[in-house]
Amino acid sequence: MSSEEYKLSKRIKDRFLKLLLDFTGPFYHKKRIPRNWIPIGGVTTHKDKGNSVLFTTDNGFMEIKIINSRIWRVRASKSTLPNEHTSWAAIEPDVGINLKIKFEYGNYTIKENKNLSAKDDILVKVSEVDSTIVFEKVDGTIINFETKPISWSTKNDWSSCQKVTSVEEKYVGFGEKTGELVKNGRKMVFWNTDPACFGYKEDPLYQSDPIQISVREDGSAYGIFYDNEHYSVIKPSKKGDKIDYYTESGPICYYIVTGPTLKDVSKQISTINGKIPLPPRWVLGHHQSRWSYYPEEKVRSIAKKFRERNIPCDVIHLDIDYMRGFRNFTWDHSRFPDPKKLINDLQKDGFKVITMIDPGLKIDPEWDIYNECINQNLHCKLPDESPYIGKVWPGDCIFPDFTNPLTREWWGSKFKLLTDVDVDAIWLDMAEPSIFDLRRTFPNDVLHDMNGRGGNHRDAHNIYGHTFAMATRDGLEKIRGNKRNFIFVRSSYAGIQRYAASWTGDNFSHFISLKQSLPMVLNMGLVGQTMVTVDVGGFVFNCYPELLIRWYQLGIFYPFVRNHTADHTIPQEPFAFDKKTEDIIRKYIDLRYQLLPYFYYHMWEAAQFGLPIMRPLFMEFPKDIETYNKKWHNTQFIAGEKILVAPVLEEIKKNETSVKQEIYLPQGDWVSFWTKEPIKGGQIIEVDVSLEDLPIFVKAGSAIPIGPIVPHVEKTSEHPLIIEIYPGEEIHGKAYFDDGESKDFELGEYNLLTISGIDNGKTIQLDISSDGSRDDLLTTNNTMIVKFFKKQPPKSVKVNDKTYSSDSLSSSSYWEQKEEGVLSITIKKPEFPLAVEIIC
16 A cells, blocks of 8 residues: 555544544433422521631522632532532632621622722622522622522432523633634533544533633623533523533532633632743743654654754654653653653754653553552552553553542652653643543543542543643652743643643644634633643644644744644645745744743743733723624734734635735724834724735834744843834833743742833833842843834933933944834843933
């Protein structure tokens, strides 16, 4: 069989397998929502417990607890509630707030035990008659209410609740879901599943983030995290006035975060579910991957081509074929005879190496890791206590029970086998968990430790990948000490950002997958997953030049950027096609590196506050009603808070050379990133976008930190920092610097620059202040160049206490005008605070 015949045969088999799995998966796992329900009933007694109130009702128990002034928790069960809520995601801050409860007009009104003065302070009202709940602001604004009380199924363990509003809402969030940004009218299932590649309407996918965010067109927002790791269903109404939640087992538990803005909601979600650990700076560089690069000579060849062709790249990923027979923590020495030397050689040339790990352990009595797992009783078991055995890449496998703390500790220690050969980071896969049979995952009767509580796979399924990441993070933190770690996963539960970044799994090489990646990444960012990527170019089927170009144009704005494809596809590296394609892609990878200081600040901001790096238009412009138009929020986004990107998400029509594209610029003043021409916002513009072009706009008055074009991130230390000042009456910007590798920033070893100023047309005043214990610009050559886009040279320039007149500017080491319309001030070893004044 020829190579082409083999590829065709493989594609046909893959399509057949996909159709088969699409049928068998729902057959085994789709669960019918019960029809008959028992309501929780009216309140019979209540007990004030300081920061919570416990209600006993006709048919159950309910607890209202305050977490902080903007976050509340509700628990309800038909049986007695445990004293504490056990969560795989939430970590509740102890802020010492007590409640005050009052009964009047048939309702128990609960509030913080203080004088409520702010209009956004919260009241919770519980009806004595049926225990329905109203969340209300002190100014009378209703957040949501219930017309149907919390209920239990009459036949099994299902629970349900419903939230109703009198104002139409756009329901966003929900994590990794296909389709458009707004999920009104879309039933969603939360049950981690490997769909063997996914299209536009696939559900469920690999991750479960049951977090609803409700956005209103007046700019207000709130969120609800339904904290139950079991099989769950969320059904928002199409109109946007009602949302139903169902869970197969366990008590109802939800956290309501009350905003009042979308940015507040993202911050509040991170307050309970955590934020990303700041990853190494090199993670923001360009990643190259495929299933798989081997043998060693192939890896070296790929690395060499990037350097020879001057295409920046920081990371090469090794998929499962680097292992010996797919055994975790091993190397196939026929393919990689000396992995440490290979990795060290790549590191000398500026490349980092990331290796994949799966949870399945090959049954091999000659393999010490298998024996340890069995002998120490750390594996998943069937009810008769025999090992559960499933088939994955190595064949028959056992599976560590990561819900067991002893297993997590043991597993984490094994990463020393990879760090000893200087592997830089870890990629976790197949932990839905994915199994090669018609069921596609573990049977429900597989037993799990569940942190000592015991349970079966109905309890553990959605958190199996989550605990896989916990074990990996904990192990690497112990092994590597002060060095930052990077892990990314395919399968997870809410709160995964504390342990790992993620990618969206096995997409298609198709414009549909490119288009839907945008709302998917936006929604994942809103619920806390601020470090997400998508397989650039697509994973399944063959990519082609136009698609790869358009994907890189969008992909360089993903929080991290990885080109990845499947084993039977044609190559899709940036240099895999013709020179024109390579040149265009190089241009945009170069742009990624130029914007690296901008992205690094926002990655730090995500680690500090939980704000996403890619944002919907209405997050930055909540008062602009047009940003709620799906035509714009599904096709445009804000990178950070100052750059608007309008990627091309459709093919150029036959016999044409460009795409006619309508773009909405939100209210305010904008500047073209490419031409520096000012554009008025609050309008729709139409542009012809050729294959080489990507529409990018910058908020007027932005100060954008810019870096050099370098082969890899570490090389920025040889170059200055550039601050580009985009014309505007008020100037604002930030930049963040640390060593990029260690955790010393936690001890204050960083420099956070805050840039502010005014431009009245005749005078530009700029002030740059510094925060942190470092006064230099780490990861640069400690030189700053401030660029102003002005047509005419200035009459004088003042930097701190030194003034330069127009006569001396040309000879000054401060001033250059090498580019037309660009005025540059070069400041070596800047001392902060720094003041710049320009007289035009």
